[in-house]
Amino acid sequence: MKLINHYAALIVFFISIISCAQTDKPITHDPVVAKQGDTYYLFCTGPGITSFTSKDLKTWTKADRVFAESPTWAKDVAPGFNGHIWAPDITLHNGMYYLYYSISAFGKNTSAIGLVTNSTLNPEDKNYKWEDQGIVIQSVPNRDLWNAIDPNLIFDENGTPWMSFGSFWSGLKMVKMNPDLKSVAQPEEWHTIARRDRDKGLDDDDPGNAALEGPFIFKKGEYYYQFLSWDFCCRGENSTYKLVVGRSKTVTGPYVDKDGKKLIAGGGSLVIEGNKNWYGVGHNSVFTFNGKDYTFMHGYDASDNGKPKLIVKEITWVDGWPTVKPMD
DSSP, rough: GGGEEEEEEEEHHHHHHOOEESSSSSSOSSSSEEEEETTTEEEEEEEEEEEEEEEESSEEEOOOOOOSSSOOOOOHHEEEOOSSSEEEEEEEETTEEEEEEOOOOOOSSEEEEEEEEEEEEEETTTTOOOOEEEEEEEEOOTTTSOOOSSSEEEOTTTTTEEEEEETTTOEEEEEBBOOTTTSSSOOOOEEEOOOOOOOTTTTOOOOOOOOOEEEEEEEETTTTEEEEEEOOSGGGOOOEEEEEEESSSSSOOOEEEEETTTTGOOOEEEEEEOSSEEEEEEEEEEEETTEEEEEEEEEGGGGGTTTEEEEEEEOOOEEEEEEOOOOO
């Protein structure tokens, strides 16, 4: 995998995201959404964690970033860190918003998942204040054959919290969390929840070509559904991102696709992919708002030089599997 070629596309993305104001398709990567009152709050990859607000899930307005200044520990984890924070995940639990995020260097597993909390998402509220809780999980090159990015928190049927995360290397991981949601439970309990074949003989610090990332676990009925992205993001017109899914009756898996193939054996049923108008779509999240299930993701717009933009799709469930309309 020639990761060095991604930098130009990433630079274009990071510059363009700063200039976005009010729009129906804001420039965004890796979106997650929460609703407080009558307002939807979207958080995504960008300087200090970029954010937008909306009243209708259609028109979005640029809001303040989460971090005015970078986490103090970021450069210790990734010396080349430049202020762009990746792939947030938002959860409301016991009256507190938990916003997980990723610090990393592109194509390396010099990475850590951090946590920042707030009692409200409304910046007009007197109690509005994001407070960084520091590192939750960290990966180190040549020690770990996994990557601590793309976090997602899920509670199982017993109320136990689990964190899924990862990209490339040996696949996507899940680990049990402590009830404080700030640290890994002891004794540690780890699971691989999805993987693809990786070329043999690669150095441990090489991400390899097993292109998968961005797990998101969503409970619907008796099943946990694991959404994940295959193939390559961040390449503009050369992006090949697509979204696949598997399901399991237990949160730790094994997750299987429609054909019964395990995700840890390379399985995954296609949910949506790009077309001539959108080069690739992926890195999604799934939430229920007003009784409807929605998936939020980004796609690379062929009509706008491959810029990554927000895609919102309502999910319908057919024979127990998530279905969305193809890209226009």
